[in-house]
Amino acid sequence: xxxxxxxxxxxxxxxxxxxxxxxxxxxxxxxxxxxxxxxxxxxxxxxxxxxxxxxxxxxxxxxxxxxxxxxxxxxxxxxxxxxxxxxxxxxxxxxxxxxxxxxxxxxxxxxxxxxxxxxxxxxxxxxxxxxxx
Numbered sequence: 514x515x516x517x518x519x520x521x522x523x524x525x526x527x528x529x530x531x532x533x534x535x536x537x538x539x540x541x542x543x544x545x546x547x548x549x550x551x552x553x554x555x556x557x558x559x560x561x562x563x564x565x566x567x568x569x570x571x572x573x574x575x576x577x578x579x580x581x582x583x584x585x586x587x588x589x590x591x592x593x594x595x596x597x598x599x600x601x602x603x604x605x606x607x608x609x610x611x612x613x614x615x616x617x618x619x620x621x622x623x624x625x626x627x628x629x630x631x632x633x634x635x636x637x638x639x640x641x642x643x644x645x646x
Contacts, residue, residue, distance in 0.1 A: 529565075529622035530591040534581040539612040543576040546610040549603055550579060556599035557583075562643065563590025577612065584622075591619075 538546040550569045557567045565584045572578035585591040594600060607615070 528588060530585040530588055531620040531622055532581070532583040532585070532591070533618045533620075534583070535616045536579045536581075536607070537612045538577045538579070538610055540577070542610040546579065546607065547571065549606050549610065550581065553599060553603045554581070557594065557597075560599065561590070561594055561597065562640065563587060563593060588621075 536546065536550075547569075554567050554569050557564050561567075563586045565586055566582070567584075568582045570580045570582065572580070583594075585594060
C-alpha cells in the first residue's frame with residue numbers, strides 16, 4: 514500500500530485521498546464481517562487524526578455486499594493508515610469471511626473542489642476540537 518499512486522501522476526503531500534473499498538461476505542458470514550468492519554471503523558475514527566471520514570455501508574437488497582468509504586487528509590495519512598496496528602490486526606480476521614478478494618479504488622481529491630467546499634477550513638475546526646479534548 515505504501516508509495517505513490519499508480520496513475521502516473523505523483524501525489525503531492527497535501528492532496529487528500531478518497532478510498533472506496535468493496536467486500537463480499539461468504540454465505541452466512543455477513544454479520545461477522547459487519548462486526549469486524551464496525552470495530553475497524555471505530556478504531557480508525559478514534560485513533561487516526563488524518564482520517565477525516567470512515568463509513569461502512571451495506572448494499573441495499575444484499576446482506577453480503579459492503580463498501581467502505583474513507584477520506585484521508587493526505588497521501589501520508591493514507592499510508593499511515595495502512596500501517597496501523599488496528600488495520601493489520603483485522604485483515605487476517607476478514608480473509609475467512611470473504612467470498613471474493615477485497616477491491617479498492619483510490620482517488621486523489623482535486624484541489625479546486627477542496628477550496629470551493631471549504632474542506633480545509635472544516636478540517637482545521639475538527640483538529641482544533643480534538644486538541645481541546
